[in-house]
């Protein structure tokens with residue numbers, strides 16, 4: 001597996017264009033199975049997870065025509081149902097989390113689905129209960145095969161009903177919505193996740209002939225339709241990449257403009273970075289981060305230490321907490337990061353501590369960061385990327401550090417960040433793939 005060698009301490013300068021959104025892409029690509037007509041998707045990020053899902057669709061016998069690296073035409077008019085019980089399907093599905101969302105469309109269109117153990121970040125327990133219980137409420141039956149970890153789902157026909165989700169799972173809501181669009185009657189989903197990824201999915205499904213209302217809220221009403229047809233869909237910019245670039249600019253004292261960010265879809269993200277004291281200028285649809293010597297973390301109104309925690313949309317996504325944490329290491333002031341959703345996502349702070357950061361890992365969910373105020377730089381070290389966002393947080397730390405760092409296991413970063421070494425080189429970073 002490859003590594004990045006980074007010589008840190010350089011200020012960067014220039015413009016960067018965010019890729020299409022990874023987590024939107026994973027939902028949208030699964031939705032192409034809902035019709036036998038052509039679906040054209042553009043602004044597809046050229047990243048490992050998404051390319052693995054495209055290959056998986058092709059292995060299911062979905063026709064895939066790549067017009068360019070970011071645009072594909074899909075046609076699921078001859079899906080190979082037998083393939084879904086194969087070892088190859090199991091092995092390909094286990095490479096990414098998003099593969100789990102093939103189940104909803106399969107149930108809707110073919111009345112059966114297989115869910116092998118999905119892959120994705122190892123950041124804590126990631127149960128599938130919300131997915132399976134929702135399918136059951138729509139009228140599917142399941143058998144769990146403990147020998148190979150497959151869920152096998154079948155139905156005689158899905159029936160719309162009222163479903164109160166036990167938690168607003170992102171992929172669980174997407175799976176349920178895709179199952180319900182062709183169910184008989186009305187499905188009401190309360191406590192639905194409503195991230196921009198899901199808003200985009202619902203928008204695309206409505207263009208395909210679905211009847212979903214309440215989009216953007218946690219109460220979705222879906223009138224089942226008999227058939228969906230082809231459409232065209234353009235992916236939003238990746239809000240997690242945008243947040244990562246804001247953090248990168250601040251931490252490396254760089255002057256960076258992030259182009260075409262889709263500001264109206266970023267929710268609280270810009271304000272969370274402003275609370276860290278980072279100056280952001282929104283110019284048209286770009287975000288400009290000027291070179292800043294120091295940023296000072298705000299306190300609570302009563303003077304207490306600021307806490308940043310994750311929360312389902314429109315709260316702060318957990319996927320940006322690792323980035324926020326690394327940026328706080330050089331701030332003036334202190335921050336408490338509380339990662340509520342995942343219990344194994346903060347252990348990478350060991351590496352930051354080894355680099356010289358002042359962090360106290362209070363427990364698996366909470367880390368207190370005492371900003372260094374740039375009194376001294378972090379030191380470059382050899383480290384390994386445990387998951388996608390910790391990987392990028394460590395990369396940001398390495399770019400700001402004194403000396404050379406080596407980051408191993410960069411497949412984790414390539415899962416979600418497109419051509420990241422080349423795009424950082426274009427900003428003046430000294431990074432190479434070794």
Ligand SMILES: CC(=O)N[C@H]1[C@@H](OP(=O)(O)OP(=O)(O)OC[C@H]2O[C@@H](n3ccc(=O)[nH]c3=O)[C@H](O)[C@@H]2O)O[C@H](CO)[C@@H](O)[C@@H]1O
Nearest residue numbers: 023097098125126127167168169170171172312318319341
């Ligand atoms: C492919 C994809 O889209 N992955 C994203 C998706 O994963 P994914 O859809 O797998 O994550 P879920 O939304 O299901 O939940 C993630 C974890 O948080 C817990 N949980 C969830 C909601 C809640 O209110 N309270 C709570 O504790 C769940 O029990 C679970 O352990 O959403 C996560 C949460 O935004 C993101 O980190 C992932 O990047």
Ligand SMILES: C=C(OP(=O)(O)O)C(=O)O
Nearest residue numbers: 097098120121319388389
């Ligand atoms: C956790 C993430 O991804 P996945 O759900 O694909 O593992 C992420 O994108 O931060």
